[in-house]
Amino acid sequence: MGAGHVHRLYRHGHTPVHRLPAHVKLLALVGFVFVVVATPREAFWAFGVYAVLLGAVAVIAAVPARFILRRMVVEIPFVVFALLLPFLAVGPQVEVLGLSLSEDGLLAGWNILAKGTLGVVASILLAATTDARALLMAMQRLRVPPVLVEITSFMVRYADVIADEMRRMKIARESRGFEPTRRRALQVVASSAGALFIRSYERGERVHLAMLSRGYNGRLPSLEVQQASASAWVAAAALPATALVVSVLAWMSL
Amino acid sequence: MTPSVVPSLDVEGLAFAYPDGHQALYGVNLRIERGERVALLGPNGAGKTTLVLHLNGILSAGAGTVTVAGLPVAKQNLLEIRRRVGIVFQDPDDQLFMPTVRDDVAFGPANLGLSGSDLDDRVHLALSQVGMLEFADRPPHHLSFGQRRRVAVATVLAMGPEIVVLDEPSSNLDPASRRELAEVLLSLDVTLLMITHDLPYALELCPRSVVLSEGVIVADAPTRDVLADPDLLAAHRLELPFGFDPRTPVPNVPRGGTTSPGTVPA
Numbered sequence: 172m173g174a175g176h177v178h179r180l181y182r183h184g185h186t187p188v189h190r191l192p193a194h195v196k197l198l199a200l201v202g203f204v205f206v207v208v209a210t211p212r213e214a215f216w217a218f219g220v221y222a223v224l225l226g227a228v229a230v231i232a233a234v235p236a237r238f239i240l241r242r243m244v245v246e247i248p249f250v251v252f253a254l255l256l257p258f259l260a261v262g263p264q265v266e267v268l269g270l271s272l273s274e275d276g277l278l279a280g281w282n283i284l285a286k287g288t289l290g291v292v293a294s295i296l297l298a299a300t301t302d303a304r305a306l307l308m309a310m311q312r313l314r315v316p317p318v319l320v321e322i323t324s325f326m327v328r329y330a331d332v333i334a335d336e337m338r339r340m341k342i343a344r345e346s347r348g349f350e351p352t353r354r355r356a357l358q359v360v361a362s363s364a365g366a367l368f369i370r371s372y373e374r375g376e377r378v379h380l381a382m383l384s385r386g387y388n389g390r391l392p393s394l395e396v397q398q399a400s401a402s403a404w405v406a407a408a409a410l411p412a413t414a415l416v417v418s419v420l421a422w423m424s425l
Numbered sequence: 426m427t428p429s430v431v432p433s434l435d436v437e438g439l440a441f442a443y444p445d446g447h448q449a450l451y452g453v454n455l456r457i458e459r460g461e462r463v464a465l466l467g468p469n470g471a472g473k474t475t476l477v478l479h480l481n482g483i484l485s486a487g488a489g490t491v492t493v494a495g496l497p498v499a500k501q502n503l504l505e506i507r508r509r510v511g512i513v514f515q516d517p518d519d520q521l522f523m524p525t526v527r528d529d530v531a532f533g534p535a536n537l538g539l540s541g542s543d544l545d546d547r548v549h550l551a552l553s554q555v556g557m558l559e560f561a562d563r564p565p566h567h568l569s570f571g572q573r574r575r576v577a578v579a580t581v582l583a584m585g586p587e588i589v590v591l592d593e594p595s596s597n598l599d600p601a602s603r604r605e606l607a608e609v610l611l612s613l614d615v616t617l618l619m620i621t622h623d624l625p626y627a628l629e630l631c632p633r634s635v636v637l638s639e640g641v642i643v644a645d646a647p648t649r650d651v652l653a654d655p656d657l658l659a660a661h662r663l664e665l666p667f668g669f670d671p672r673t674p675v676p677n678v679p680r681g682g683t684t685s686p687g688t689v690p691a
Binding site for chain 1: 481483504507508510511512514516518519520522523524525528531532533535536537564565566580581584
């Protein structure tokens with residue numbers, strides 16, 4: 172049984188960042204992301220400061236750079252889009268290394284790249300220091316609608332089960348001589364995906380049946396709640412608060 | 426068993442047809458006294474699962490009644506019925522859906538309104554009954570199949586059931602897990618109804634067997650007698666494993682309490 176995606180994001184540790192209650196960290200992340208997004212894109216130096224701030228969090232949380240870099244591949248589609256923008260956008264052009272690029276496009280691409288990357292890294296840091304169950308408790312604590320918490324909880328629970336099923340189907344395909352390089356491959360993979368969907372759907376029905384059998388009435392019982400001390404709030408607020416100061420300075424310097 | 430005591434389960438004249446017209450049960454009568462362990466045998470498609478889903482009101486009868494410890498299965502008592510009837514489904518991954526074992530065992534009693542230390546006590550007791558206490562904080566996916574099935578049993582024990590119904594409890598278990606589960610089941614002080622194709626398991630665990638075939642009960646007798654009747658078995662697609670003779674006396678090994686299955690490494 173392989174550890175699935177959800178658990179691979181978490182990195183066990185006992186640092187001050189790990190110890191902070193999850194809902195406090197979650198709010199700090201959301202606050203930080205909002206501040207970053209609200210920063211004017213022309214204030215290049217501000218994004219450098221944000222990166223340094225995240226670097227400091229990573230050091231305190233003892234999360235190595237390699238760990239973060241490997242998980243940043245999730246961002247690649249956005250990077251591609253951001254890199255295309257200078258070629259696609261219209262407006263005043265500038266010459267860069269002999270290429271004629273759109274000035275607006277360059278700025279827009281930079282905007283997506285910088286803000287996206289900071290958000291992704293911040294999320295990776297949260298996931299690395301907070302296990303999935305604590306995040307669920309945090310969502311519940313922060314009054315996220317129960318249906319969303321339940322959906323997330325089931326995703327956490329069944330991501331591995333479905334990944335296992337997918338792996339077994341792949342092994343079964345290949346055991347019967349399937350080569351993923353052939354032309355018919357796409358069709359076969361597509362029908363496997365369909366079969367996987369139906370299986371998951373049917374499993375959903377069985378899980379629901381099992382839940383009803385244990386008195387499920389439409390609401391999951393609440394998980395236990397972790398209390399946050401004032402000092403935890405202050406510690407977690409350090410990141411978004413510093414970022415806010417930077418953002419305000421950036422607006423004033425325009 | 427004195428018949429004057431209210432039986433754990435009383436099914437009378439139960440008939441059921443699925444919405445597509447397929448008739449699955451044709452008038453089933455079954456009475457199980459408190460503390461009995463009964464095996465429900467029958468070929469695939471005999472209606473065993475359909476019968477079980479009537480016991481806690483997931484399906485409701487076309488005709489006939491189901492009564493659990495004196496309480497009829499009806500819409501207004503569903504929560505109490507589901508407390509009294511604990512169903513352990515075949516695939517533990519269907520049953521265990523919370524992030525940790527502890528949360529999952531707490532799910533049922535929490536639905537019954539328990540909280541705080543009462544809830545903790547229930548969870549603690551149920552997990553120790555199946556020897557899985559030390560795994561309380563693990564995610565279910567990280568347990569072996571046999572361990573997951575024992576946790577699934579704990580999830581219904583935590584509700585304080587009158588009767589535990591197990592759907593194919595020995596399926597997919599390796600022999601050691603199969604034996605550990607048998608020890609757990611024998612140590613429990615509840616009424617047990619066990620659907621199984623595993624006839625030796627039925628003989629080991631259940632003094633009484635009921636054969637369901639094509640929607641009716643065709644035999645209800647001591648398990649040893651049912652298994653020793655080749656004509657009955659052949660008529661209802663039941664087969665003993667190769668080399669197995671139900672008339673061989675079983676050594677009377679003390680069970681339950683002498684071994685603790687939880688200490689066996691995963």
